[in-house]
Amino acid sequence: MNQKLRPIHCIIFIMLQVVINLFYVNLARAEQIRIRMATTTSTENSGLLNELFPPFEKMFSVKVDVIAVGTGKALKLGENGDVDVVFVHARKAEDNFVEEGFGVNRRDVMYNDFVIVGPEDDPAFIRGNDGVEALTKIFYNKSFFVSRGDESGTHKKEKELWKIKDIEPEGKWYLETGQGMGATLQLADEKQAYTLIDRGTYIAYKGKVNLVILCEGDKRLFNPYGIIAVNPKRHPHTNYIHAMALIGWVTSPEGQEIIGDFKKGGKVLFHPNAYE
Amino acid sequence: MNYMLEALVNAVKMIVGFNPELLSIVSVSLKVSFISTTLAAIVGVPLGFSIAIRDFWGKRGIIILLNTLLALPTVVVGLFIYSLISRSGPIGRIGLLYTPAAMVAGQFILALPIVTALTVSAIQGMDKRIRKTALTLGANNLQTVSILISERKFAIFSAIIAGFGRVFAEVGVSMMLGGNIKGYTRNITTAIAFEAGKGEFSLGLALGIILLSIALSINILVSYFQKKTV
Numbered sequence: 001m002n003q004k005l006r007p008i009h010c011i012i013f014i015m016l017q018v019v020i021n022l023f024y025v026n027l028a029r030a031e032q033i034r035i036r037m038a039t040t041t042s043t044e045n046s047g048l049l050n051e052l053f054p055p056f057e058k059m060f061s062v063k064v065d066v067i068a069v070g071t072g073k074a075l076k077l078g079e080n081g082d083v084d085v086v087f088v089h090a091r092k093a094e095d096n097f098v099e100e101g102f103g104v105n106r107r108d109v110m111y112n113d114f115v116i117v118g119p120e121d122d123p124a125f126i127r128g129n130d131g132v133e134a135l136t137k138i139f140y141n142k143s144f145f146v147s148r149g150d151e152s153g154t155h156k157k158e159k160e161l162w163k164i165k166d167i168e169p170e171g172k173w174y175l176e177t178g179q180g181m182g183a184t185l186q187l188a189d190e191k192q193a194y195t196l197i198d199r200g201t202y203i204a205y206k207g208k209v210n211l212v213i214l215c216e217g218d219k220r221l222f223n224p225y226g227i228i229a230v231n232p233k234r235h236p237h238t239n240y241i242h243a244m245a246l247i248g249w250v251t252s253p254e255g256q257e258i259i260g261d262f263k264k265g266g267k268v269l270f271h272p273n274a275y276e
Numbered sequence: 277m278n279y280m281l282e283a284l285v286n287a288v289k290m291i292v293g294f295n296p297e298l299l300s301i302v303s304v305s306l307k308v309s310f311i312s313t314t315l316a317a318i319v320g321v322p323l324g325f326s327i328a329i330r331d332f333w334g335k336r337g338i339i340i341l342l343n344t345l346l347a348l349p350t351v352v353v354g355l356f357i358y359s360l361i362s363r364s365g366p367i368g369r370i371g372l373l374y375t376p377a378a379m380v381a382g383q384f385i386l387a388l389p390i391v392t393a394l395t396v397s398a399i400q401g402m403d404k405r406i407r408k409t410a411l412t413l414g415a416n417n418l419q420t421v422s423i424l425i426s427e428r429k430f431a432i433f434s435a436i437i438a439g440f441g442r443v444f445a446e447v448g449v450s451m452m453l454g455g456n457i458k459g460y461t462r463n464i465t466t467a468i469a470f471e472a473g474k475g476e477f478s479l480g481l482a483l484g485i486i487l488l489s490i491a492l493s494i495n496i497l498v499s500y501f502q503k504k505t506v
Contacts, residue, residue: 034460036374045474067374067455081363082373182473208475235363237371 033062035242038077039087040153041180042201043225044068046269048262055258056249062242070180072151078102078228081235085243087250089153089198089225103228105244107251110259110270111224114157115202116215117185118143118194126194129217132164142173144193148184149176153223158196161220185209198223200269207265225270227251250274283481290482297459302486305444305463308376308454312383313440316391320439321432324395325421329407339396345389350448353385358452374455379463382449387439394435398428430502437498444491464490 043049044066053064067077071088078086079102086103088094097103116126116134124141126134138145147169148155162169175193177184181201188195189209202213215221227247232240249255256272263269290298327338359365361372361381372378406427410420425432443449447465454461456470464487471480 041473063460065374065455065457065460067457081368180473182475186475205475237363237369 033239033242034065035062035085035239035246036065036067036083037085037087037246038067038069038074038083040071040074040089041068041182042089042154042198043087045180045182046200046204046262046264048200048259048270051262052250052255052258055254056246059249060242060245062245064246068180070148070150070152071154071156075102078230081230081238083230084238084240085227085229085246087225087227089223090156091224091226093153093156094226094228097228101231101234104231105247106226106228107247108273108276109225109227109250110256110272110274111222112199112270113216114154114196114221114223115199115213116194116196117188117202117211118214119192120210120212122214124194127214129215131215131218131221132161134215135161136165136167138173138194139167139169142171144173144175144188144191145169146175146177146184146188146191146193146195148179148181150178152181154181154196154198157221157223161196164220185211203264203267203269224273279477279481282478283485286478287482287485291486298483298486300459301462301464301467301483302490304376304461305465305487306490308379308450308463309383309440309444312380312443313387313391313436315380315384316387316439317436320388320391321395321436324392324435325399325424327392328396328399329424339393342389342393342396346393348386348389350382350386350446351452353382354449354452357382357385357449361453373453374457374461376454376461378453379450379461382453383443383446386446386449387443390442391435391439394438395432398431398435399424401431402428433498433502437495440494441491445487 039049045068049064049066053066057063067074067083069077071090071093074083074086074088075090075093075097077083078097086097087109094103094106098106114131116131118124118126124134124137124143126137128134135145147158175187175191177187179187181197182205184195185197185201185205186209187193189211192211194214195211199216227250229240229243229247230238232238250259251274256274259270259272260268289295327335327342357378358373360367361370361378362368363371363373372381402424407420407424410423415423445465447469450456450461450463450466451469454463454466456462456466462470464483468480468483468487471477471483
């Protein structure tokens with residue numbers, strides 16, 4: 001009887017060994033200093049962070065853990081103290097975040113702009129440089145419009161634009177995805193719909209979608225990115241020192257240069273503006 | 277069709293080239309799922325065992341409950357644990373959110389009902405006389421249990437593998453509790469979701485192919501063990 005049991009004992013033994021080893025490995029890793037940053041899908045998807053952070057990680061021997069979510073969720077993570085620093089794009093929400101004492105030391109980092117993309121044949125005739133006018137035309141024409149619908153920076157900007165003309169976007173033509181910018185753009189492409197998108201993500205997806213830029217150049221489509229440390233008074237466990245070091249790095253001349261030099265398909269995605 | 281071909285080429289390239297990012301992704305997947313399944317087995321097998329061989333009031337209800345929990349949605353488990361371990365949650369102080377340990381916790385809860393329920397049916401499915409015979413021949417409780425285990429070891433092992441399959445392939449818990457952090461909590465399924473979101477379909481599919489091949493090799497390994505022990 002005992003002989004019959006042996007193989008199973010062997011397997012259990014091996015599994016236990018594996019577990020013990022893995023825990024050991026995990027513990028060893030935990031000693032490395034990590035800082036946690038919540039950011040938007042647009043910065044992560046563009047690939048910028050893979051250029052911007054490695055020199056910093058080397059200089060300070062830390063590891064930056066990037067959690068890519070919409071701006072709304074990113075700020076929420078900061079509010080709850082689940083991250084050390086947030087890197088987002090929704091100026092009003094950022095100011096509220098600082099005013100309410102959740103974040104400190106907000107700095108401008110970079111900007112790009114939003115554009116409205118849509119099908120080449122432009123059924124609602126929105127071509128031009130007036131973002132609000134373009135959305136109004138889409139509304140009256142009941143052309144398909146895809147919204148992020150997720151309280152992200154892009155969604156907040158979109159709601160801001162609708163509000164200027166007091167339009168309540170609703171109906172079969174208005175599709176809310178609740179997904180990231182990339183997934184939303186792809187959905188818009190499949191549906192041949194209009195959507196509001198930051199130029200960086202659009203450039204990053206060029207060649208993968210058929211939608212073209214129809215409306216750009218409106219001052220109201222400005223898209224600034226800011227970085228904020230989570231308030232250490234409120235959440236003493238956060239890694240404030242390294243969060244500030246990271247803020248220092250992305251706003252340093254070196255960090256700003258990396259941002260300005262970052263290109264996709266020969267085009268600049270983000271313009272550094274920490275010193276403007 | 278184009279994507280498919282590209283995906284296959286990509287998958288082969290990544291495996292052959294020992295892409296370091298791929299290695300990290302696969303090892304996170306394997307580590308987390310191995311640990312969570314092992315823990316689920318340590319708890320679930322004895323639990324299923326005692327439910328199966330004992331008669332008690334409410335037994336049917338517990339089995340129905342277990343079978344219902346097989347359909348536990350991953351995002352519900354993710355959300356539940358998230359609300360516990362977020363810094364603003366009741367056990368937020370230990371800072372578990374967005375770590376591999378948090379993923380293990382979520383996957384453990386997913387795997388536990390599977391391992392338990394399948395162990396219950398494995399033990400219940402066997403001839404009742406085996407236990408009685410063992411007892412009449414003077415076996416003590418521990419000996420009886422080991423006889424039962426050795427009789428049904430394949431079925432129990434299948435239960436554990438089924439649990440592993442579930443957690444290895446799930447994405448909800450890993451995404452919500454792990455956060456898809458590159459080189460730390462990014463596993464195969466969250467990487468697929470991420471690549472798909474970026475529009476890199478072929479890379480995502482390549483990862484899918486790798487996931488399936490790993491699952492296949494594990495199952496081949498298991499069936500080899502089973503054959504050997506017959």
